[in-house]
Amino acid sequence: MSATNKWNWRTRLQTNGFSFTATATTWFFNFVLAITWPSLNSAFKDQGAFSWYATWNIIGWFLVLFFVPETKGKTLEELDQVFSVPTRVHAAYGARQIPYFIQRYIFRRHVEPERLYEHEDDTVHETSYTQPRTQPDAGKGV
Numbered sequence: 497m498s499a500t501n502k503w504n505w506r507t508r509l510q511t512n513g514f515s516f517t518a519t520a521t522t523w524f525f526n527f528v529l530a531i532t533w534p535s536l537n538s539a540f541k542d543q544g545a546f547s548w549y550a551t552w553n554i555i556g557w558f559l560v561l562f563f564v565p566e567t568k569g570k571t572l573e574e575l576d577q578v579f580s581v582p583t584r585v586h587a588a589y590g591a592r593q594i595p596y597f598i599q600r601y602i603f604r605r606h607v608e609p610e611r612l613y614e615h616e617d618d619t620v621h622e623t624s625y626t627q628p629r630t631q632p633d634a635g636k637g638v
Contacts, residue, residue, distance in 0.1 A: 596609055
C-alpha cells in the first residue's frame with residue numbers, strides 16, 4: 497500500500513470517527529432534553545423550562561469564549577504558540593473581546609481586533625482545508 501493510500505484510508509477513518517462522535521453527542525443531548533423536559537415543564541411551566549435551557553446555553557457560550565482558543569486555519573507552529581498561552585491570559589483576552597464584538601457586530605464600526613499571538617493575521621494558510629486544491633493541467637505534455 498502506498499503512502500498516499502495509507503493517508504487516504506486514515507483520513508477516511510478519521511472523518512467517519514468525527515461524524516460518529518458528532519452524531520452520538522447530538523443523540524445524547526436529545527436524550528437528556530427528552531428526559532428532563534417533562535419534569536422541568538411541570539415544575540417551571542414553558543417559560544421557566546426554556547429559560548433554564550437558555551441559561552445553560554449562555555453559560556456554555558461564555559465558557560467557550562474564555563477557555564477554548566481558536567485553532568481554525570492555523571499551522572502546527574502557530575498551534576504550538578496558541579497552546580503555550582496560559583489559560584488565565586486567554587480568559588482575559590476573551591473578556592476583552594466582548595466590547596470588540598459589540599462595536600463590530602452591533603454598532604457596525606470598523607475596529608481592529610486585539611492580537612493575542614505573535615504571528616496572527618487574517619489570511620488563510622495554504623495548508624488550510626478550506627481552499628480547493630488545484631490540479632495540474634492533464635492536457636499539457638511534459
